[in-house]
Amino acid sequence: MEKSKYKQIVANHTPKENRLYNSLISFIVGGAMGIIGQLLIEAYSYYFSIPTAYASTFMIITLIFIGCLFTGLGFFDKWVNFAKCGLIIPITGFAHAMMSAAMEYRKEGLVTGLGSNMFKLAGSVIIFGVVSAYIFGLLRILVIGG
Amino acid sequence: MTFKYKNVYINETSTITGPFEAKGPLGRYYDKSYHDLYMGQKTWEQAESKLLEESVELLLTKMDKSKQDIDILISGDLSNQLSSTNFAASHLSIPLIGVYGACSTSCLNLAIGANMVEKKQVKNAICSVSSHNSAAEKQFRQPVEYGGPKPKTATFTTTGAASAYLSQVVSDIKIDSATIGRVIDMDMKDAFHMGAVMAPAAAETIMTHLRDTNRLISYYDLILTGDLGKYGKEILKGYLISEYALDTKNIDDSACMIYDLEKQPVYAGGSGPACIALTTYGYIIDQMKKGKLNKVLIVATGALLSQATVNEKMTIPAISHAISLEVSK
Numbered sequence: 462m463e464k465s466k467y468k469q470i471v472a473n474h475t476p477k478e479n480r481l482y483n484s485l486i487s488f489i490v491g492g493a494m495g496i497i498g499q500l501l502i503e504a505y506s507y508y509f510s511i512p513t514a515y516a517s518t519f520m521i522i523t524l525i526f527i528g529c530l531f532t533g534l535g536f537f538d539k540w541v542n543f544a545k546c547g548l549i550i551p552i553t554g555f556a557h558a559m560m561s562a563a564m565e566y567r568k569e570g571l572v573t574g575l576g577s578n579m580f581k582l583a584g585s586v587i588i589f590g591v592v593s594a595y596i597f598g599l600l601r602i603l604v605i606g607g
Numbered sequence: 608m609t610f611k612y613k614n615v616y617i618n619e620t621s622t623i624t625g626p627f628e629a630k631g632p633l634g635r636y637y638d639k640s641y642h643d644l645y646m647g648q649k650t651w652e653q654a655e656s657k658l659l660e661e662s663v664e665l666l667l668t669k670m671d672k673s674k675q676d677i678d679i680l681i682s683g684d685l686s687n688q689l690s691s692t693n694f695a696a697s698h699l700s701i702p703l704i705g706v707y708g709a710c711s712t713s714c715l716n717l718a719i720g721a722n723m724v725e726k727k728q729v730k731n732a733i734c735s736v737s738s739h740n741s742a743a744e745k746q747f748r749q750p751v752e753y754g755g756p757k758p759k760t761a762t763f764t765t766t767g768a769a770s771a772y773l774s775q776v777v778s779d780i781k782i783d784s785a786t787i788g789r790v791i792d793m794d795m796k797d798a799f800h801m802g803a804v805m806a807p808a809a810a811e812t813i814m815t816h817l818r819d820t821n822r823l824i825s826y827y828d829l830i831l832t833g834d835l836g837k838y839g840k841e842i843l844k845g846y847l848i849s850e851y852a853l854d855t856k857n858i859d860d861s862a863c864m865i866y867d868l869e870k871q872p873v874y875a876g877g878s879g880p881a882c883i884a885l886t887t888y889g890y891i892i893d894q895m896k897k898g899k900l901n902k903v904l905i906v907a908t909g910a911l912l913s914q915a916t917v918n919e920k921m922t923i924p925a926i927s928h929a930i931s932l933e934v935s936k
Contacts, residue, residue: 462793462807462846462849462850464793464794466849467793467807467846468794470842470845470846470849471795471800471803471842473845474838474841474842474845475760475800475803475838476759476760476838478758478759483756532752535752537752538751538752538753538754539754541753541754541755541756542754542755542756545756549755557753558753560752561749561750561751561752561753561754562750562753564750564752565745565750565751565752565753566750568649568650581750582749582750582753
């Protein structure tokens with residue numbers, strides 16, 4: 462059979478992903494994560510009487526801890542599967558990606574397993590985070606002079 | 608290439624599964640099921656190896672035979688370097704032929720075994736396969752606990768091991784013939800749509816088998832494909848209708864039978880070498896013994912990818928082998 466003809470048969474029988482529904486769930490869950498983060502910042506700065514900048518750091522640490530804990534307890538993957546980018550894009554997704562890789566490879570040794578594989582999924586986030594920070598920093602200097 | 612056999616029989620089979628398969632529609636046809644994916648072992652890899660070893664031991668127990676009575680073990684799985692097979696075989700100490708045909712392994716090893724038994728090179732052979740959901744997920748996709756979202760066309764690797772005992776001693780189930788397929792590459796690249804990758808290989812092998820044996824598709828009560836899944840099955844039918852104008856009503860797919868696609872979180876259905884083997888050795892052979900099916904063509908399909916080739920954006924070639932089973936008179 463011609464490859465182009467076959468591609469047409471495949472297309473006829475391949476279901477469409479429900480993008481609108483998925484985006485809506487991600488939007489709501491992601492938004493809720495934002496609200497939780499903001500509430501944490503407010504709470505930390507109010508109760509500990511610290512500046513907002515310090516409070517945001519504490520908020521990030523809290524969310525990372527919760528993400529890692531829930532991954533370790535074994536149900537965060539089901540949440541991620543449901544909420545998709547609503548939980549993957551916020552800092553919880555980063556924590557989850559690192560923690561799940563660490564759990565998977567710890568049996569292959571501390572150095573050869575856990576150490577070298579922990580950033581298997583999250584490594585790209587760090588690399589391209591740094592690269593894009595550099596590019597946008599440079600643009601900022603060039604456009605508005607710092 | 609089709610081999611015809613005069614005197615090869617499947618005398619006994621054994622099936623062991625994980626928890627998801629036990630809860631599936633064919634749950635009551637399996638010999639044994641585990642409720643935990645570790646099967647009392649420390650790692651996924653060890654768990655799969657244990658499944659395979661246990662399925663061979665269970666087969667020997669069912670036949671009241673010892674390891675020394677077996678001439679050859681022909682076995683395969685999905686893991687790199689066939690490690691599950693190799694570790695299981697090291698404990699079993701039966702001479703081993705390790706075979707890799709991805710998810711088509713279960714028919715490939717039956718064909719090799721049947722050839723050897725037919726030519727009397729061996730007096731008996733055990734053909735085994737295994738796959739493990741978490742071991743496969745870790746090797747081919749992402750860490751198990753990550754559970755990232757997947758498209759509807761993705762399949763769910765079956766956890767289980769299945770073995771069959773072949774000899775010239777007459778039994779209810781005869782291996783009539785085997786067709787070894789060609790590798791087919793239709794430029795498919797989506798590792799989450801294996802049904803589309805493998806359907807052309809299945810179609811070509813079915814067609815080759817029918818031509819070589821000079822049979823019509825209606826000769827078979829059932830043509831059971833390997834692990835094409837809900838969408839792959841429709842693609843296969845579409846292919847056979849538009850290319851060969853075949854009537855496809857007796858075609859079904861084991862990926863759609865092994866799980867309850869509505870209630871279980873398995874996307875388009877099951878996959879892995881154990882999928883068609885568990886369905887055949889558990890359910891199909893039972894139906895044949897009860898007289899509900901007489902002639903069945905088992906068409907296992909394998910997607911020949913590695914993680915490196917997928918990341919390098921290469922196409923995914925596919926292969927399919929067929930085994931024709933008949934109730935012996």
